[in-house]
Amino acid sequence: xxxxxxxxxxxxxxxxxxxxxxxxxxxxxxxxxxxxxxxxxxxxxxxxxxxxxxxxxxxxxxxxxxxxxxxxxxxxxxxxxxxxxxxxxxxxxxxxxxxxxxxxxxxxxxxxxxxxxxxxxxxx
Amino acid sequence: xxxxxxxxxxxxxxxxxxxxxxxxxxxxxxxxxxxxxxxxxxxxxxxxxxxxxxxxxxxxxxxxxxxxxxxxxxxxxxxxxxxxxxxxxxxxxxxxxxxxxxxxxxxxxxxxxxxxxxxxxxxxxxxxxxxxxxxxxxxxxxxxxxxxxxxxxxxxxxxxxxxxxxxxxxxxxxxxxxxxxxxxxxxxxxxxxxxxxxxxxxxxxxxxxxxxxxxxxxxxxxxxxxxxxxxxxxxxxxxxxxxxxxxxxxxxxxxxxxxxxx
Numbered sequence: 001x002x003x004x005x006x007x008x009x010x011x012x013x014x015x016x017x018x019x020x021x022x023x024x025x026x027x028x029x030x031x032x033x034x035x036x037x038x039x040x041x042x043x044x045x046x047x048x049x050x051x052x053x054x055x056x057x058x059x060x061x062x063x064x065x066x067x068x069x070x071x072x073x074x075x076x077x078x079x080x081x082x083x084x085x086x087x088x089x090x091x092x093x094x095x096x097x098x099x100x101x102x103x104x105x106x107x108x109x110x111x112x113x114x115x116x117x118x119x120x121x122x123x124x
Numbered sequence: 125x126x127x128x129x130x131x132x133x134x135x136x137x138x139x140x141x142x143x144x145x146x147x148x149x150x151x152x153x154x155x156x157x158x159x160x161x162x163x164x165x166x167x168x169x170x171x172x173x174x175x176x177x178x179x180x181x182x183x184x185x186x187x188x189x190x191x192x193x194x195x196x197x198x199x200x201x202x203x204x205x206x207x208x209x210x211x212x213x214x215x216x217x218x219x220x221x222x223x224x225x226x227x228x229x230x231x232x233x234x235x236x237x238x239x240x241x242x243x244x245x246x247x248x249x250x251x252x253x254x255x256x257x258x259x260x261x262x263x264x265x266x267x268x269x270x271x272x273x274x275x276x277x278x279x280x281x282x283x284x285x286x287x288x289x290x291x292x293x294x295x296x297x298x299x300x301x302x303x304x305x306x307x308x309x310x311x312x313x314x315x316x317x318x319x320x321x322x323x324x325x326x327x328x329x330x331x332x333x334x335x336x337x338x339x340x341x342x343x344x345x346x347x348x349x350x351x352x353x354x355x356x357x358x359x360x361x362x363x364x365x366x367x368x369x370x371x372x373x374x375x376x377x378x379x380x381x382x383x384x385x386x
Contacts, residue, residue: 004262010317013348018382021353083356086349087313088126 020079027076034069054120063121067114074110078103126313136160139171142197155179155231156238157189159201162249170249173198174238179231186239187215187226190253203253210366213301217253218242223303225366244306246315260302263319267327267345272338288334295329295374297367298322304361304371310354318354319346321361321371328374331381340385347382355379 041062045053056062081102089095130136139161145154154176162170175193182192187205194201204214208227215226219241220234231239247255271282305311305320319327324346331342346352352375361371 004258005265007316008259008262008266013345013351015344015347017347017349017353018379018386020349021379022383022386087310087354087356090126090313094125 023075024079027072027079030068030072031076034065034072037065038069057117057120058123060121063117066117070110070113070117074106074113077109078106081106133169135169137169137171139173141174143176144174145176153178153180155189157193158238158240159190159193159253160242161201161252163251164249172240177231184230184232185227186219186229186231186234186241189231189239190215190226190241201253202251211299213299216244216301216303216366218245223307223364223366225301225303228366244302246312247302247306255302255306257302259315260300260305260320260322263323264300264326267319267323267330267342269326269330271330271333271336272341273335274337282335284334291332291334292329294369295325295332298325298329298369299367300326301366303364303366304369307360307364308355309358309360310356314350314354317348317350319351321355321375324352324355324378325369325371325374328378331378343378343381343385346378352378352382 041056045056048056057066082099085095085098085102089098157175157177158172159175160170161173175197177189177192182188185208187208190201190203191205194203203217203226205227206212206214208215210225210228213225216223217226218224219226219229220236220239223244226241241253243249243253244255247257247260250256273282300322302320302322304325305315305322308321310318311320327342327346330336331339336342355372355375357372357376359372362369362373365371
């Protein structure tokens, strides 16, 4: 029996969202050169031996760029996944659990990739 | 999960063919209209009825054809209309696959041989082509679309420079027909929380108004992952607007303002 205005107002404005919006734009811009770099790196090492690729990855500049790409892409992916889940999943339990899984997945991927790059660059 | 298919009682069935023209009738003279019909009191599923309109006896616009059908064939056909010149926004509906105003759409503009007419998408239907706009109007009310000031009211009027007045061009012309909002997938899936392009364009109209003194509060009330940020810049709104406005640009301006004050 709630009035239309009461329904529309709901719990009020969350007063946040702009930082996420900005972060999404920022990582999108960062991803352009970083992904181009990644593609260039993969293509230029096509057919190269394990040792050569490992040595290239251990280069500090390459390592820094790889780490930047991993985190920029992971943050961007986390925001994108959240948008998709919020758009299409309306069941509360399904939505909350999917949001948690999306966060765990993005974080897990980023942490594992970071560890791999660090291991190589620090001579592990 | 978002409901992509229609519920059982909303599935559209084949309807009645009202006045098929004679076999030897001039095909250029008769235009086929397929119109969505639904009466919630009848308890039956919606159907699509077919009418043939004598273009020699009818005005050129789609609204003329609907009025012709109502007057000459089927008086039970229900639709909203008022100004018949694109000012009131009453006759917004989905014609030939696009949300637009029946009064400003020329029948000849329709691509299909038969002109399909449905109510605005994803809105509850009151009857036939009449959608329930209650939520849409409540959302408009929610953004408080009036001048809000704290300074003492001037003796004459709130003054505005020509330059500041020009900033409202492309915003004040909105007639709230809801063609844009009901063309927006984000509004379809989350219309209960996302305000939609029409209402956000109106919100931007008041944020941009140099006379309004509550800009910050207005932005506070919009800053929400759903109210504003459910817009994914799909641009259906801008494509659909029968007044040639650009709600997507208005929303982008609101987001820009939000970032400016970070």
